[in-house]
Amino acid sequence: MVALAQAGSHAHGATAYVSLEPCNHHGQTPPCSEALIAAALARVVVATRDPDPRTDGGGVARLRTAGIAVQTGVCEAEALRDHAGFLTRVRLGRPAVTLKLAATLDGRIATATGESRWITGPQARRWVHGARARHDAVLVGAGTARADDPSLTVRGLGMVHQPVRVVLSRRLDLPLDSTLGRTARQVPVWICHGPDAPARARDRWDAAGATLIEVAAGPGGQLDGAAALAALGARGLTRVFCEGGGALAATLLAADLVDDLAMLAAGLALGAEGTPSIGAMGIAALSDAPRFALRDTQVLDGDVLSLWSRSAEA
The missing domain is CATH 3.40.430.10 (Dihydrofolate Reductase, subunit A)
Incomplete structure (x- = not known):
C-alpha cells in the first residue's frame, strides 16, 4: 500500500513484484488486490500464494478478473523461506x-x-x-x-x-x-x-x-x-x-x-x-x-x- 501511494500515477501500466499473493480481505488495511486494481497496473508477479483461506487464490483471481496479467511461482522457494x-x-x-x-x-x-x-x-x-x-x-x-x-x-x-x-x-x-x-x-x-x-x-x-x-x-x-x-x-x-x-x-x-x-x-x-x-x-x-x-x-x-x-x- 505504501509503495503504491509513493508511485502514484507512475504505477499505471506498470508491473508489481510481490513475494506473497496480494490479500483479498479487509484487515488493518483494505485488500491489497483492490489497491493494485485501483492503481491500474498492467501486470503482477507473485512469488507464492497466501494459504490464508480469506485469500488463498482469491487475490490472484480478482486481479485476473480485472484484466491484470498475473504470473505466479517466481522465486517461490525463496519466498517460502522468507515467509x-x-x-x-x-x-x-x-x-x-x-x-x-x-x-x-x-x-x-x-x-x-x-x-x-x-x-x-x-x-x-x-x-x-x-x-x-x-x-x-x-x-x-x-x-x-x-x-x-x-x-x-x-x-x-x-x-x-x-x-x-x-x-x-x-x-x-x-x-x-x-x-x-x-x-x-x-x-x-x-x-x-x-x-x-x-x-x-x-x-x-x-x-x-x-x-x-x-x-x-x-x-x-x-x-x-x-x-x-x-x-x-x-x-x-x-x-x-x-x-x-x-x-x-x-x-x-x-x-x-x-x-x-x-x-x-x-x-x-x-x-x-x-x-x-x-x-x-x-x-x-x-x-x-x-x-x-x-x-x-x-x-x-x-x-x-x-x-x-x-x-x-x-
Whole structure:
C-alpha cells in the first residue's frame, strides 16, 4: 500500500513484484488486490500464494478478473523461506520455531558445576543477537531463566526492535528480582504457566508488568509445548527463537515442534559429567529421532555455526 501511494500515477501500466499473493480481505488495511486494481497496473508477479483461506487464490483471481496479467511461482522457494513464520502460523496455528544450541563438541552446555559463560566466542554471541532481532520472540524454559538470569534482549546492534521475551514456567516459580522481573515494563515479558500456578505468583508477576498466559499441562505434568506455541500464535507471533535449556529443547523436539535448528559448536569438550544440550527424549530407535537437513555452515572466529531445517523425509 505504501509503495503504491509513493508511485502514484507512475504505477499505471506498470508491473508489481510481490513475494506473497496480494490479500483479498479487509484487515488493518483494505485488500491489497483492490489497491493494485485501483492503481491500474498492467501486470503482477507473485512469488507464492497466501494459504490464508480469506485469500488463498482469491487475490490472484480478482486481479485476473480485472484484466491484470498475473504470473505466479517466481522465486517461490525463496519466498517460502522468507515467509516461513507467517505461513506456519496460518497453516499450523503456531509460530515457526528456531531452536538454538550453543554447545561443546560433545554436546555439553555447562560443566558439572554449572559454569557456562562463555562456551562460544564473541562472534557467535553477536550472531545470536542478530538472530533474536530477526524473530518476534525469544523463548526459554523456567530452569534457564532461574539459572542464568538472562535479559534475552538484543544488544550491540544499535536501535532495533526488541523481541518479546517468553518463559515457560508451569508454577510461575521465577524470582521477581530477576532481570526479567525488573525490566518487564521496558521490554515485554510473557510467561506461559499452568492452571495450577499459585494466585499469589500470578498477582505479583501481573503487578510487575508481565503478560500471563495460562496453558494446559501435558501428560507428564509439564506445560504442553504445542498448546503454548498455539497460544503465542494466537497473539500474533510468527517466529520464535528458542534458547533452551535442555528440557525445553527436548520437549519441542520430541513433539516435532522445531522447524529450524541453529547449532553453535565450540572447539572444546567437557565429558559426560557436563550438562547435555538436549534433555532426555525417550528415543529407542533411530527411526524415531527427528531429522534435519543441513542448510548452511559458517565459521565464526573458531566456532562453527550449522543451520538445519526440518528434513523433507522426516
